[in-house]
Amino acid sequence: MSGTFERVAEFALNCPADMMPDSAKETAALMMLDTMGILIASGPMEAGVIARDTAALLYASSNAGYSVPMMFDGRPVSMAGAAYAAATQTDNLDGHDGYNPTKGHIGVVVLPALIALGVHCPEVSGPEALAAVITGYEVAGRAGMSLHASVSDYHTSGAWNALGVVAMAARLRGHSTAQFRQALGIAEYHGPRSQMMREIANPTMLHDGSGWGAMVGISSAILAERGFTGAPAITIEADDVAAFWADLGQFWQVEHQYVKPYPICRWAHAAIDGVRAVMIEHDLTHEQIKSLHINSFHEAACLYGGMPKTTSQAQYSLPFAVAVQAIYGRIGVEHISGVGLSDPTVAAMLPRIHVREDARHSTRFPKGRWADVTLETTDGRSLTSGDIHARGGPEGPFSKEDVIAKYTDFAVPVVGQERADAIRDAILGWTKPGSKISDVLPLVFDP
Structure with missing residues (x-):
């Protein structure tokens, strides 16, 4: 057993909630609220309907102690x-949080795991629920960095965020150190090491593999409870990844997530923000744009370039997203699904948008997501943005009010104002003594 694993186990199983910074708990509550908005908004979308129907068909339980409502x-x-x-x-509406160093997403599995686990430990306090959330973020983020540094392929988030789910389950279900070690090993072995760039080249409902990451994480925890064993998790126990775990409990990764202003792949955000900034500064409408020239990093330049036929293609398309932003001043669910996929105004603008890779932006990825934009106007002006970093991360964070407003925009059209407000108050209330994880449960199971 490695010293690194012992450090991870001590943190995940034994670090008291009151030893975690208040700022981390407050951020954790905001991240859960942000993710909840996306989860709610994605409910009526086709991928979510299929996923829930399939879970009902294939993934039920014969034991009430392991069963929860969707x-x-x-x-x-x-x-x-x-x-x-x-x-x-949630993964199929690409508006949830992410962490630059992992090139992926954590909250997308943390919230579903928290609710699924919370049904069977309803007396857990709000601060302890947030401690479990923080544990998921801190373990998943470091596992992601470790995996990317130790293997050649760029794997989806499900490959490593499964380990964060295991850490949450181990904490909330009172695992022993031995059970925790076995569960991590099972989850790492079975985590979906799916290749992200294949999905970028051919966008589908697979997205970032996080559904399988969540399933593997919960399944691994229960298997370990029942005595199943797994090989030690090398993303934690290998000697050459120890540095990724050295600051556990000192540097709080949960406080350094980015919040997305658009339900679009993060790689496109700097370009969207660049166009947005130039248009606001010069008070332009899309009719005044003759052409748009976008320089960004390699992965951004690989995003889908044509008029999307599916919502998956729309969420992984840089030119489409830029066109929608330029025309409507925002990007909502209605633009990336349904009739938005055949919008003639957007289609007419796409040929005027040109994207290419710029080496200086590529060298700053994944630590940053950069682009620069040159906009040619119909009256002959050439307007530039300069280098732009995507909004919403540590470099340009959203305020608490910004996050709440985003949650409201996504949640209210689906569940209504009163229910959305009650869910908001329950989640943000987890920071208060006397609150419980169960405060939110009655609000999130009815259709």
């Missing part, structure tokens, strides 16, 4: 099935 659905399935359905649903 969020905003109500049908009972296993804890693993519920986590799978909610994470897959």
Whole structure:
């Protein structure tokens, strides 16, 4: 057993909630609220419907002690099935938080896991629920960095955020150190090491693999409880990854997530923000744009370039997103689904948008997401943005009010103002003594 694992186990299983910074707990509550808005908004979308129906068909439980209702659905399935359905649903509306060094996403599995696990520990306090959230972020983020540094392929988030789910389950279900070690090993072995750039080249409902990451995490924890064993997790225990875990409990990664202003792949955000900034500064409408020239990093330049036929293609398209922003001044669910996929005004603008890779932006990825934009106007002006970093991260953070406003925009059209407000108050209330994880549960299971 490595010293690194012992450090991780001590943190995940034993670090008291009151030893975690208040700022980390407050951020954790905001990240859960932000993710909840996306989870709610994605519910009526096709991928979410399919995921929930499939969980009901295949992933039920014969034991009430392992069964939970699916969020905003109500049908009972296993804890693993519920986590799978909610994470897959959320993953298919690309507006949830992320962490630059991992090139991926954590909250997308943390919220589904928290709710699935919380049904069977309703007396857990709000601060302890947030401590479990923080544990998920801190373990998943470091596992992601470790994986990217130790293997050649760029793997989806499900490959490593499964370990964060294990850490949450181990904490909330009172695992022993031995059970925790076995669960991590099982999750790492079975985590979906799916290749992200294949999905970028051919956008589908697979997205970032997080549905399977959530399922694997919960399943691994239960397997370990019942005596199943797994090889030690090398993303934690290998000697050459120890440095990624050295600051556990000192540097709080949860406080350094980015919040997305748009439900679009983060790689496109700097370009969207650049166009937005130039248009606001010069008071332009899209009719005044003759052409747009965008320089960004390699991965951004690889995003889908044509008029999307599916919502998955729309969420992984830089030119489409830029066109929508330029025309409507915002990007909502209605623009990336349904009739938004055949919008003639957007289609007419796409040929005027040109994207290319710039080496200086590529060298700053994944630590940053950079682009610069040159906009040619119909009256002959050439307007430039300069280098732009995507908004919403540590470099340009959203305020608490910004996050709440975003949550409201996504949640209210689906569940209504009164229910959305009650969910908001319950989640943000977890920071207060006397609150419980169960404060939110009655609000999130009815369709």
